[in-house]
Amino acid sequence: MSRIAVIGAGSWGTALAISLARRGGHSLTLWAHSPAHADDIAAARTNTRYLPGFPVPPSIRVTSSLSDAIAPQNQPAAEIILCVTPSQALRATLQQMIPALRPQQILLSASKGVEEKTYLRISEIMHELAPQNLVGTLGGPSFAQEVAAAMPTAITIATEDPALGERLQNDFTSESLRVYRNDDVPGTELGGALKNVIALAAGVVTGLELGNNVTAALITRGIAEMTRLAVACGGQRETLSGLSGVGDLVLTCTGGLSRNRTVGVELGKGRKLHEIIASLNGKVAEGVRTTTAALGLAQRHNVEMPITEQMHAVLYEDKSPQDAIRNLMTRPGRTE
Structure with a gap:
């Protein structure tokens, strides 16, 4: 079992959380930027704003506190922090996360973009702000609605560390989500x-x-x-x-x-x-x-x-x- 914090409750972040819950065996937390949005998901057990029609399983804890998502009090910290914020918001979100980060935590990006002003890739921003953490990226053809619906999907996880890549591959692979890995971030x-x-x-x-x-x-x-x-x-x-x-x-x-x-x-x-x-x-x-x-x-x-x-x-x-x-x-x- 891995403890995974999904940072970003848009359609893609929610779909990945649902997929991970369906796989089973993980402790999952979904972070939403807005307290009202987090409360709505927790109460309705669905993301009516970004991914309506797909139940959010009770096993997924929902919060609007970054520190609570990645290092909750009196509980073990998340091992994998899956960042699914818009790419242009990643830097600001990660800066808020830094005080709660632990060196052993894995930062895995599922955002698809390049920072507008610096031209940096997401992993480069992560290395810049959190040099003590291991970093990987998730890519491949994947519509959120189809992943949430358990339709067959194949994705790739890239990391420079082969052992990390194998671990993440095992953590995310399920009957409906086939995960490949490579070392080309x-x-x-x-x-x-x-x-x-x-x-x-x-x-x-x-x-x-x-x-x-x-x-x-x-x-x-x-x-x-x-x-x-x-x-x-x-x-x-x-x-x-x-x-x-x-x-x-x-x-x-x-x-x-x-x-x-x-x-x-x-x-x-x-x-x-x-x-x-x-x-x-x-x-x-x-x-x-x-x-x-x-x-x-x-x-x-x-x-x-x-x-x-x-x-x-x-x-x-x-x-x-x-x-x-x-x-x-x-x-x-x-x-x-």
Whole structure:
């Protein structure tokens, strides 16, 4: 049995907590940022705001206190701290956690993004703020609703420590959740973050009703773009061909449950970004802010990322989606 604190009661954090409870054998705590939200989940035993329709088992303790989640009084501290906050909120949340952290606790990230101002990956933020803790990351194609419903899903856990990777693999694997492991933290993290940017563009194509040919081309050239940057940042090309690369990209670009794709669809239909974000009712489309960080990383490493460049122009420079697609299609010819 492992003692696991899930930090973040959005749809993904709640789904992972439900999956871990279904597996059995763990002591689980789910942390919600808002006391009112924590009280609602504890009382209703469901997350009506972010993941309605899926019971939160009684075995999951719910709290809004970070210290209570990771190091409760008169009880053993959590062994694994699963961070599922929005990527742009991770630094602030981790800073609040530091006074209660123990050196032996494992920090496992399930957030998929790159910090907007520093261009740091989630594990890099963790190493910076909590150098005494072991760190890993979780990636791969996984919609929260399907994980919560026990639909078959395969994910990847990446850590530089093989023994840690094996332990986490065993802790998370269940009949409905198959867990692979690798040692490529940069590749796994960047695959999960960059696919959200490409999914925005795939949504734009759908919103513009441009057909399946261009969607297939966008996904294919998107994985090439993602791989170039991941390798430049120390990732392995093979990782981007796996679950946290191609797998996550295909799901997020084609699945109707993808928030990033949904934002892109609405942009393609002509809606403004602020209106679309407001309609998400507090849910986060990570690709919107990751686009800026991805472009900054690309410029730092002198990597060409034309899809990301055009999405940034659509999101932040008021470029029309039609002009963005036209610019992509009329770039100078090159070999594949």
